[in-house]
Amino acid sequence: MHATTTLASxxxxxxxxxxxxxxxxxxxxxxxxxxGLPALTTENEVADLMGGMGLVALxxxxxxxxxxxxxxxxxxxxxxxxQKVDNLQSLAALMxxxxxxxxxxxxxxxxxxxxxxxxxxxxxxxxxRRRMPSYCGDAVNEPEFxxxxxxxxxxxxxxxxxxxxLVLDEIRRSWAGRPVLERVYTSHELLLLPYxxxxxxxxxxxxxxxxxxxxWIGERTRREDGAHVALAQAVRNPIGVKLGxxxxxxxxxxxxxxxNPEGVPxxxxxxxxxxxxxxxxxxxxxxxxxxxxxxxxxxxxDPMHGNGLKVAGHKTRLIExxxxxxxxxxxxxxxxxxxxxxxHLELTPDPVTECVSEREESPRxxxxxxxxxxxxxxxxxxxxVSHFLSLL
Ligand code: PEP
Ligand code: MN
Numbered sequence: 001m002h003a004t005t006t007l008a009s010x011x012x013x014x015x016x017x018x019x020x021x022x023x024x025x026x027x028x029x030x031x032x033x034x035x036g037l038p039a040l041t042t043e044n045e046v047a048d049l050m051g052g053m054g055l056v057a058l059x060x061x062x063x064x065x066x067x068x069x070x071x072x073x074x075x076x077x078x079x080x081x082x083q084k085v086d087n088l089q090s091l092a093a094l095m096x097x098x099x100x101x102x103x104x105x106x107x108x109x110x111x112x113x114x115x116x117x118x119x120x121x122x123x124x125x126x127x128x129r130r131r132m133p134s135y136c137g138d139a140v141n142e143p144e145f146x147x148x149x150x151x152x153x154x155x156x157x158x159x160x161x162x163x164x165x166l167v168l169d170e171i172r173r174s175w176a177g178r179p180v181l182e183r184v185y186t187s188h189e190l191l192l193l194p195y196x197x198x199x200x201x202x203x204x205x206x207x208x209x210x211x212x213x214x215x216w217i218g219e220r221t222r223r224e225d226g227a228h229v230a231l232a233q234a235v236r237n238p239i240g241v242k243l244g245x246x247x248x249x250x251x252x253x254x255x256x257x258x259x260n261p262e263g264v265p266x267x268x269x270x271x272x273x274x275x276x277x278x279x280x281x282x283x284x285x286x287x288x289x290x291x292x293x294x295x296x297x298x299x300x301x302d303p304m305h306g307n308g309l310k311v312a313g314h315k316t317r318l319i320e321x322x323x324x325x326x327x328x329x330x331x332x333x334x335x336x337x338x339x340x341x342x343x344h345l346e347l348t349p350d351p352v353t354e355c356v357s358e359r360e361e362s363p364r365x366x367x368x369x370x371x372x373x374x375x376x377x378x379x380x381x382x383x384x385v386s387h388f389l390s391l392l
Pocket of ligand 1: 069116217218219220242243244273305373
């Protein structure tokens with residue numbers, strides 16, 4: 001059932017980062033159509049993940065959350081999904097082997113089709129320097145630098161639903177014979193309200209998001225009085241919030257209380273992404289304030305989003321500052337008696353050269369495929385997880 005009552009709280013709230021949809025009637029029609037489709041995830045699966053995150057909150061398990069910055073519709077095919085799931089599973093196995101603890105595995109997968117952007121418009125780097133709407137993920141538009149491709153198209157939300165279902169079906173096949181703690185669960189940023197609202201459903205225990213097992217709120221949409229926080233408040237799933245350099249200790253405490261008022265261990269995860277330069281200064285006071293005055297949270301380190309830069313015209317991230325941020329994260333959590341629960345990474349099984357090392361004198365980016373942020377390839381992901389484990 002479509003959860004109309006609980007979502008009434010979204011009305012009148014500011015929704016940041018919504019694309020400029022040219023045809024509001026077409027958008028309404030899509031929202032109604034989504035409301036009539038079955039939920040993607042089940043309440044029981046969501047509860048299973050909540051159980052796992054509860055162990056994490058108590059310091060008895062680790063988390064690996066990872067996947068593409070932006071999934072593509074054309075990649076929603078069994079073979080590619082299997083490769084992504086296998087890649088995540090091998091990182092989780094590494095975590096288990098290295099720590100002796102269970103590792104909860106969450107993909108940025110089966111719904112990671114919408115992107116917040118620092119600017120709603122983008123100007124071509126070379127040639128004509130034409131300006132057009134930014135690429136906002138396959139759920140909104142297409143990455144090609146052409147006016148037609150960049151126009152937001154509401155029916156793409158229905159394709160996002162269909163592709164998520166195809167991916168999730170394949171993920172569920174990978175569950176056969178696996179205990180619930182060793183399954184790959186789905187997650188994406190809860191960004192597009194005309195998609196998330198109709199997929200919030202009334203279950204036996206209350207309203208839950210049927211678009212994913214775990215949803216997070218991004219750095220750009222975490223205003224406490226904004227629509228995204230209201231949406232997350234209205235659902236029972238385990239949820240995350242990204243915290244970047246502008247997050248004050250007071251804001252973090254307030255968000256923890258607003259999103260986890262009952263203090264349920266595992267309900268709320270803070271995914272911190274302060275950047276290697278600022279993390280030592282900014283993270284410790286946030287951890288201390290939340291530990292003293294806030295609700296229980298799981299702490300994950302996202303060493304990617306605070307460390308972006310451009311090299312030779314390519315958006316990239318250097319391995320060394322990412323490693324440094326992971327080390328600072330672990331130290332800050334430990335020194336305040338909190339559990340450094342794991343990593344949130346943008347990664348792919350493909351042998352891409354999107355993130356590079358400082359040691360490469362002139363990185364060549366010979367295999368750059370991401371339409372959004374640069375990802376770690378399989379080898380770089382293993383190194384990052386091993387580095388994290390060596391610090392525990
Ligand atoms: C992301 O995870 O792709 C993202 C946009 O992150 P953030 O909200 O932390 O910038
Ligand atoms: Mn990203």
